[in-house]
Amino acid sequence: MLIQLKNLTKTYQYHDGIINAVDNLSLDIPKGSFVTITGASGSGKTTLLLILGGLLRPTSGKMSYNGSEINLHNDDNLANFRSKHVGFVMQSFALVPYLTAIENIMIALNVKGNNTTENRKRALELLEWVGLEDRTTHYPKELSAGQQQRVAIARALANKPDLLLADEPTGNLDPGLSEEILGILKEINLKQKTTVVMVTHSPMAAEFGDTKIQLKDGKLHNLDSNGIKLNMKVLIN
C-alpha cells in the first residue's frame, strides 16, 4: 500500500469556532491507482490533498507513506519527501513567472542536484514528452493555459515521483483542453505506474479515476472502485 490514512483529522480554528476540514478519515491508497476526490466546496478535498503531499500536518491521526509515518517528519524531511516522491499539478499552474518553460522544470530538478547539463537534458525530454519542445524558452505568459498546464505536469514528473497530486488541474481549462490534460494524467498513471490523486469538481474528470472518493464535511461520503460501490465499512474504521 502506498498511502495509509488512519483516523486523520485536520481542524482549523476560526474566530467563530473550530471547523473539522478532515474528520476522522481512514483510507488506503494502493500503488498505481488513480484516485479522484470530489465533493462540494468546503468538503475538505484540498486539505486532504495537502496532507497527502506532505504540505500540511494533520491535527491528529496518522499518514503513512510506504510504511513510514510522514506526519512525524520535520520541515526539512517533509521538503525532501516532496521533492523525491511527490509531483504537484495545480489549477493555477503554479509556474514561476520569470522563468522559461525549461527553467520552470529545472528548478524542480535543481532541488536534488546541481548538474545543469543533466538537468537540462531531463527537462528537455519532459518538454518533448508533453509536446512543448518548441516552447522551451517561452515564459508562462507567452504560453496558452493548456501549454502552461503541460509545463506544470512536466515539472511534476521531473524527479520521477511515485505520487502525482493534482488539484483541479482542469479548473482553468476549456473542455477540449481538459480532456487533453486528463488524458496525459491517465497516461502517466497507466504507463509509468505513477499513483495519481486528483481533486476535481467535474464529474467528467472524476470518471478518469479507477477509485472515486466523495467527501462531505471532511468525511468519506461515498467510494466507488472500478465502478463498484464498496461497502464503506470495509474502508472506514
Place this chain on the structure above:
Amino acid sequence: MSLTDLTLKELWHRKSQLVSGLLAITLGIGVIVGIRSFLVVSEKAVAVNLDNLGANILVLPQSSSIDNYYAADIDASTFPEDYVERLVTSTIPGVDNISPKLTRRVKVGSENIVLTGIWPKSEIASKPIWQQGGLKGEALTASCAPTGPKKYADAKLQRKGIDTLANNDCFIGSGIASRLKLIEGSKLTIMEKEFTVAKLLPETGTVDDDRVFANLHTVQALLGTGEQISAIEIMGCCSAISDGLLGKLRNVLPDTRITTIGQIVSTQIENNKLMTKISLVFLIIIIFVGGISIGNYIWANVNERRKEIGILRMIGYHKKHIYYILVLKGIIIGFLGGIAGYIVGTLAAIWLGPQFAGIAVSPIYTLLLVSIALSISISILGSVIPAYLAGKIEPFSNMQED
C-alpha cells in the same frame, strides 16, 4: 538553474523595484562618501596650512608672550640655547623641525631693524613666498603629515630648510632693503660688523619685512648674549598637537611658555573633529535608515512573491534555500548600492566641494571598498528579518483552499 541564477533572474524581472531599492542605499552611501571625501581633503588642507605657517609651536621664555615675540621686544628675556638639545634628545613624536632664534631690535644708521639670528639648516623657509624668492634647501620630513610632504599638490608649499647662511651673510626683508637701498651683494654694517646681503626676501606684509636674518651664533656674538636664544619655533604635526604635543613639550621644558601660533591650526583641527563626529552620526543614521529601507524593500518583495515562495517550498525547497535567495538579493543590492553610492558621493563632493567650500576634492579609491562593505553589511542586516519571515510562508500558499 542554481539558486543564484534564480535570484538574478528575479532581480532582472523586477527591474523597476530594483531601482527603487537601490536608490535608498545609494543615497545613504553617497552621503557618507561625500562627507568622508570632504573630511580627507580638509585634513590635507590643515597640513598645507601648517606648511604655510611653517612653524606652528612657539617656545618662549616664561615671562614673554607672543606679542613680545612678534614685536621683537628689545627687552624680551631669553633662555639657554641648550634647550634645543633637550628637545632633540627627548624624541617626542610629532616634532618635525626645531628652529631656535635670537631676536633684537637694533639701529642701522637712523633705521630701526629687527636682527634675527637663525640656524640655517633648521630654519624653515616657512612661507611659500620665501621659496618663491629663491630660498631653497632640502625638504624636511614631516613624521605624521597625512600624505607626507613630498606628495603635496603644490610644490611651493613643501617644508624646506634654508640651505646655507654663512657667518657674514644675511637675508633682508623687503622693507629694510627699500629703506636702506640694498640689493643682493650689498654690504650692510650692523653694530660694526659687516654683512653681505645674500638674498632679498620678497614682501610679506609682516614684521619679516623689517627683519635682517643672520647666523644665530654670529648674532649671539654681536649682541653679547652668550648662548642664549629668545625663542624656539617648532614645526609640529597637526594630529600630534591635537593629541597633546604641547603638554609633552612643557614636561621637557617646564620653565618656558609653549603655545601654538595662530588659531587656525586649532580651529581646523576642531573642524575636522566636528566633521568626523558628523560623519559618524550620519553613519549611524544611515545604517538604521538604510537597513530599514532595504528591510522594507525585501519585505515588500516577499509579499509580492508569497505564491512563488510557496511554489518553491511545494516542490521541495527548504527554508534555508529561501533565506539564501533573499539574503543573496540583499547582498547584490548592497554591492550595487555600494558602487553607485561611491560614484554619487564622489561626484557630489567633486562638484560641490569647490562651489561651497572652496576645496578641490579628488576621488578616494579606497573608499570604494569601504562603501561596498558598508552597503552589503547594511543590506544583510535589512534582509535577515524578511528572509526569516519568508521561510515561514507555507508551501501551499499557491493552492486554492477549499
